[in-house]
Amino acid sequence: MIRVLIAEDQAMVRGALASLLGLEDDIEVVAEVGRGDLVVEAARTARATVALLDIEMPGLDGIAAAARLASELPEVRSLILTTFGRPGFLRRAIESGARGFLLKDAPAEQLADAIREVDAGQRVIDPALAAAAIAEGDSPLTEREHDVLVAAALHATAAEIAAHVHLSEGTVRNYLSGAIRKLGARNRAEALRIAAEKGWL
Amino acid sequence: MIRVLIAEDQAMVRGALASLLGLEDDIEVVAEVGRGDLVVEAARTARATVALLDIEMPGLDGIAAAARLASELPEVRSLILTTFGRPGFLRRAIESGARGFLLKDAPAEQLADAIREVDAGQRVIDPALAAAAIAEGDSPLTEREHDVLVAAALHATAAEIAAHVHLSEGTVRNYLSGAIRKLGARNRAEALRIAAEKGWL
DNA sequence: GCGAGGAGATGACGATTGTCATGCCCGATC
DNA sequence: GATCGGGCATGACAATCGTCATCTCCTCGC
Numbered sequence: 001m002i003r004v005l006i007a008e009d010q011a012m013v014r015g016a017l018a019s020l021l022g023l024e025d026d027i028e029v030v031a032e033v034g035r036g037d038l039v040v041e042a043a044r045t046a047r048a049t050v051a052l053l054d055i056e057m058p059g060l061d062g063i064a065a066a067a068r069l070a071s072e073l074p075e076v077r078s079l080i081l082t083t084f085g086r087p088g089f090l091r092r093a094i095e096s097g098a099r100g101f102l103l104k105d106a107p108a109e110q111l112a113d114a115i116r117e118v119d120a121g122q123r124v125i126d127p128a129l130a131a132a133a134i135a136e137g138d139s140p141l142t143e144r145e146h147d148v149l150v151a152a153a154l155h156a157t158a159a160e161i162a163a164h165v166h167l168s169e170g171t172v173r174n175y176l177s178g179a180i181r182k183l184g185a186r187n188r189a190e191a192l193r194i195a196a197e198k199g200w201l
Numbered sequence: 202m203i204r205v206l207i208a209e210d211q212a213m214v215r216g217a218l219a220s221l222l223g224l225e226d227d228i229e230v231v232a233e234v235g236r237g238d239l240v241v242e243a244a245r246t247a248r249a250t251v252a253l254l255d256i257e258m259p260g261l262d263g264i265a266a267a268a269r270l271a272s273e274l275p276e277v278r279s280l281i282l283t284t285f286g287r288p289g290f291l292r293r294a295i296e297s298g299a300r301g302f303l304l305k306d307a308p309a310e311q312l313a314d315a316i317r318e319v320d321a322g323q324r325v326i327d328p329a330l331a332a333a334a335i336a337e338g339d340s341p342l343t344e345r346e347h348d349v350l351v352a353a354a355l356h357a358t359a360a361e362i363a364a365h366v367h368l369s370e371g372t373v374r375n376y377l378s379g380a381i382r383k384l385g386a387r388n389r390a391e392a393l394r395i396a397a398e399k400g401w402l
Numbered sequence: 403g404c405g406a407g408g409a410g411a412t413g414a415c416g417a418t419t420g421t422c423a424t425g426c427c428c429g430a431t432c
Numbered sequence: 433g434a435t436c437g438g439g440c441a442t443g444a445c446a447a448t449c450g451t452c453a454t455c456t457c458c459t460c461g462c
Contacts, residue, residue, distance in 0.1 A: 011307060015309020081213070107216065167410075173449070177452090369440075371441060375422095381421095387420095
């Protein structure tokens, strides 16, 4: 019997996935959580063997949850199930120790098979997405450029960004300028769109 | 027997919802589509009585699909099932003839009951969301301000926006200025965030 | 010790943006 | 037909933004 934990913040989808897996006679859903920071605890007490993790979750995102599982409960295999096929997400997920990466666009029948393969120790990755991730390459952004860009997504003006990342306003503009150039954008709003699309935020 | 059509673009979620509804013995899933523009056709041939519609779909969004159903197949009751509790979405959904509005955050057990109520001719609306929609009021934006804001979300510079909506660059800035003031924002990026949050785009 | 190089800051610049006053055109209303 | 208001445009202005050259620290490697 494969003991599965489901981590997904939308209760309706969580319940629906559980019902989908309930149809399989070699799979048992032993835990359901709606927040990323409850994953490790629930996986331990329910003795899960596979963790099905959404990325967008409150508390802790699915990639970070996979990293914690890998370090604290390495016998639990993580399978990321997410909406967005951002190459950067796939890369970070694999680096975090996830064993599989599945899109919610994939047909429902594929889920149980993917769980079985991950449970058997194999890796499950959408081939097209893997190719895209390799072609995409890594983020060209410096760590500071990345931080400033993230702050720019939350705060409107350069002065606010500067206050939030503890830099001077001019330096913020310098980093933003670098990010804009590297991303081929024409202003910070476009740079944010591009970075978000590629999963580099 | 309640004959349900499921319209949801993410195949995995669509299949999971179908499996969830399959557990109910008075509900039958008679059609599944992944695009909004296939809803009316599928509902007609499958003789559905309730349409479960996601909002974010390619081809035609769920709200527009509900409007088409209401005019072409008025005997089919629409139930919107969506991720975002944006008050503007609820308002537009109801105006489009939808009979229910459910969030994916709601517990899975609620789905079958909501479908039964909608099928029986009742309305199903999350009370908290309804209150928020009433408190929120309607969008304060002019039709032109709305158009320009939408164009601003796609095109980066004022000149590009102007070309896209067939206005002069100065006029575009005037409308953006009005939208920024009405939304309490401090620049166009913040105005876009606020409008998107409230479902006014 | 010393040079290289990265992080951060500064100041200047031109371009873009946000704001405002003003004017024109046109359909609606009285 | 006069008036009003909305849609659209223009021009001017200050503030902000994007870019660049330059400077100071600090750290690392030799």
